[in-house]
Amino acid sequence: MMFDLTDKTALVCGGAGHLGLPVSMKLAEQGANVVIADCNEEAARQGREKVSSEIPEPQTSWYKMDVADEASIVDTVGEVAGQFGGIDIMVNLAAAATPKTVEEFEPEDFGKTLNVNIAGFFTLARESAGYMEGGGSIILYSSMYGRVAPDPRIYEPPMKPNPIDYGVGKAGIDQMVRYLAVHWAPENIRVNGICPGPFPNVNKPAYKKDPGMQAFIKRLEDKVPMGRVGGREETAGAVVFFASEEASFITGQVLAIDGGWTCW
Ligand SMILES: NC(=O)c1ccc[n+]([C@@H]2O[C@H](COP(=O)([O-])OP(=O)(O)OC[C@H]3O[C@@H](n4cnc5c(N)ncnc54)[C@H](O)[C@@H]3O)[C@@H](O)[C@H]2O)c1
DSSP, X not given: OTTOOTTOEEEEETTTSTTHHHHHHHHHHTTOEEEEXXXXXXXXXXXXXXXXXXXXXXXXXXXXXXXXXXXXXXXXXXXXXXXXXXXXXXXXXXXOOOOOOXXXXXXXXXXXXXXXXXIIHXXXXXXXXXXXXXXXXXXXXXXXXXXXXXXXXGOOXXXXXXXXXXXHHHHHHHHHHHHHHHHHGGGTEEEEEEXXXXXXXXXXXXXXXXXXXXXXXXHXXXXXXXXXXXXXXXXXXXXXXXXXXXXXXXXXOEEEESTTGGXX
């Protein structure tokens, strides 16, 4: 069977979020044991419940883990590896940003964000790789705003501008993918990235009720060559692909899933 992940263990940081939950579901559907780790304990617990209630076969688990905290990463990864006898797949969907304009932004604001988007991504990747005996697959979530700047015309009030630290961190993740891919290639640990385009959570009550938010979605749609925003399940297939043997010679790639946003 193609894309078979039976007997693999996947640690999914942020695996209960908007894009993360479909990723956790798809990995479990393909047979992987799925461990959801999140700084939001309730989200992690509920996400695990959802996966195990819909896909009871592989094992599932959840952990509270803060990617901004090195000790929390080291402890969690060690416990997951102990519980499942190793780690085969690690997906990181965490993100941070400071909701400020360039004029409001303080240099120190970079520290907090990059502690998650750079230092945290690095530490979680390194700790996970330490338990990937014989090889593994690491998949890091980047963003279209790591490749192109946000078009300010899209972010009219009530939307706040997409802040500078978010995209700077994501551009760093793209380079981290390439660097770590080369570094761990001899150990058969592949490192790839997912670069989502616009995937607003349109089921949020704010999007449904607020005409300003609806206008924002329309401006996003108008900018996408395919004329629509992404559905939350539409990044999960690529994660399964990168995690599987079908991608056994693919490393150091960041795949844009953006309806063509970064093509023009
Ligand atoms: N949704 C989009 O439109 C979009 C677009 C481009 C890129 N992305 C990227 O895709 C990824 C997933 O996005 P999403 O929309 O699902 O976001 P989300 O906010 O729904 O989910 C992110 C999850 O990560 C968790 N998290 C945040 N900080 C953490 C930390 N320090 N430690 C552990 N967990 C932490 C959150 O609690 C949350 O459950 C993010 O990296 C995001 O930057 C999303």
